[in-house]
Amino acid sequence: MLIVRAVEDIPTHNIRKGDEFRLYIVDAHHHMGKEGSHRNTPAGAYDFYAQLWFEIQKQTKQMLDDDALLFEPVNVVGPDLPSRCFRTRDSWNRLDHGWLVDRTVVFPYTDDYSVSENRNEASFKVSNDKIAGWTTRAPHSTRLIGFARVDPMDESVKENLAVDELERSILELGLRGLKLHPLAQLFVESIEGEQTRSVVTRAGELGIPVIFDTRNISTVLRIRNLVDSIRNDPECGTAIRGLRVILAHCGMSPGDSRLYDVLRDPAIFIETSTLHDLDVPVLFESAKDRLGRVGAYWSEKILFGTDFSFLSIQAVDIVMYLLSREFSGTLGDMQRILGGNALSLIQRPYSTANKPQINPQDYITIDRTGSGQLRLEDSLLSLISKNEWDLCSLDFMLPPNKTWPEPRPISSGGFNGIYLDSYVLTLRKKSNGKELHVWIRRGPDQSLHCSLLSTVGMSKLDTMENASQKINPILQQFLKDHQVILPSVDAMAEMVIHQIK
Ligand SMILES: [Zn+2]
Incomplete structure (x- = not known):
């Protein structure tokens, strides 16, 4: 930047x-x-x-x-x-x-x-x-x-x-x-x-x-x-x-x-x-x-x-x-x-076709300072550096079309339209080609969300636009029905890594 x-x-x-x-x-x-x-x-x-x-x-x-x-x-x-x-x-x-x-x-x-x-x-x-x-x-x-x-x-x-x-x-x-x-x-x-x-x-x-x-x-x-x-x-x-x-x-x-x-x-x-x-x-x-x-x-x-x-x-x-x-x-x-x-x-996150679908998961917790998110990211990066998983893409969330804001000064957070703390990692398992989206994003009231989604099928994420009304209704419903509330980011990281493996 x-x-x-x-x-x-x-x-x-x-x-x-x-x-x-x-x-x-x-x-x-x-x-x-x-x-x-x-x-x-x-x-x-x-x-x-x-x-x-x-x-x-x-x-x-x-x-x-x-x-x-x-x-x-x-x-x-x-x-x-x-x-x-x-x-x-x-x-x-x-x-x-x-x-x-x-x-x-x-x-x-x-x-x-x-x-x-x-x-x-x-x-x-x-x-x-x-x-x-x-x-x-x-x-x-x-x-x-x-x-x-x-x-x-x-x-x-x-x-x-x-x-x-x-x-x-x-x-x-x-x-x-x-x-x-x-x-x-x-x-x-x-x-x-x-x-x-x-x-x-x-x-x-x-x-x-x-x-x-x-x-x-x-x-x-x-x-x-x-x-x-x-x-x-x-x-x-x-x-x-x-x-x-x-x-x-x-x-x-x-x-x-x-x-x-x-x-x-x-x-x-x-x-x-x-x-x-x-x-x-x-x-x-x-x-x-x-x-x-x-x-x-x-x-x-x-x-x-x-x-x-x-x-x-x-x-x-x-x-x-x-x-x-x-x-x-x-x-x-x-x-x-x-x-x-x-x-x-x-616009869309990375994906390829014909991949086996996974059972989607959705987790939410509170991360007051953002330091928990750093630890979650470190756990995911270690999966990649251990060579079991490859990272096919890292796509940041974006403002919905035609709503790009004026950048803020760094002293007021420096937001320039790219949501650097809300993004999709596309992971591919090296041994069998399994592919999944790890969708991490900040929510209201210092909440941190992490969803594991298929990259294909009806409940996939098909836009990087950061607005709930842009998310397809099937995925929205799924997220509503399957949300698991976790006591801490560390519990979230453990759960996510366990599910991915
Ligand atoms: Zn050229």
Whole structure:
């Protein structure tokens, strides 16, 4: 998380000079694997973020001298639980850095192994396996979110070849979104064609976001037509309800009014990588002027991304602009752009299909100081470090859609919209693949709740939105009927560990 400090009083927002805030940052565009001279792994990502922080510090000095900053970046700290996970093993401990960015959306390059020699095997099969290997195991699973990549043109080789690979990636590997690259996979002319449409429709049905590479406004318009055609097809009702499309690189057209017309579509968003220098003010000023509050609020439409390793430190231009006097949005706008929007679009906790269901359990106790929760977390982390269980993901609870708050100063708790004390751990037993959600959250009156839930079936948790009315009624009823009140957090930890084993 990036710690920033107000350089003066901002009375309109009740901010005082010296107030410090925590910003939780998500990189929504990041490649791993290898393509020609490009190579990247989790360690490479964290080193890159350390380098970005170094560059931010350098530019901060200059901008403070020019009195250009409204918020001064002063420090970087890791979120407590992910950082503690890294410290449970010596070999992981040395990767506990680069916390400028807290969560990274990772997808393959057009890898050296993306095209199979066997014509009947889907492109990117090996690449998707590798992304899952990196992103769904401790400790990286606390920081990385894997997206699949497919080539829609595989559909012309064999019907459902690309769609099946997408399903395998999401339902078996546990990847959580899809990257499509019309230029690299040579389907710019076929974006509105049947092959791409089948893949994007299936992504909508699976409820996962799709990020498209876009290099110009005509690609953007084609994608808008594709979304429209899915919306207008009565057979695609489920798909359009789940469909969210992110235009990477903002179509490289931040000054084109047609980009903002497209963004009025409730299913379409943009991501900032490649924008630098003067593009940056053009993007944010145009978005604010042209979108305003039509449909979604303008700052809910923009996601921060780096496109590492194709691009490197130019992502700093976005961060510094947001902190500068030039940016006319609020800290809340900043937090949505830098991380909230990406997490809200991903929305659901990690899960894979076809796992045996477990008998759900629900425990509640009082934890006045929060120290009991730390002990419960330590017991769970020790399960992982003992190698019996793997941690597939750590997903924090989020504000319900369209309710993202203004961040609070650290002196008043520092809440920035990410519920760092309320989250879902997805555990997978190494010996038999059993999978479960451990859902820990703070309740009213210093209560601490811990539920053990199936990752499949009717009583699973299917949103990270922290509001009881967002929880499906079957799960709500279950929690009501099966609650066990325990005398202490230690009793809770013992019970939870006993049940898990
Ligand atoms: Zn890229």
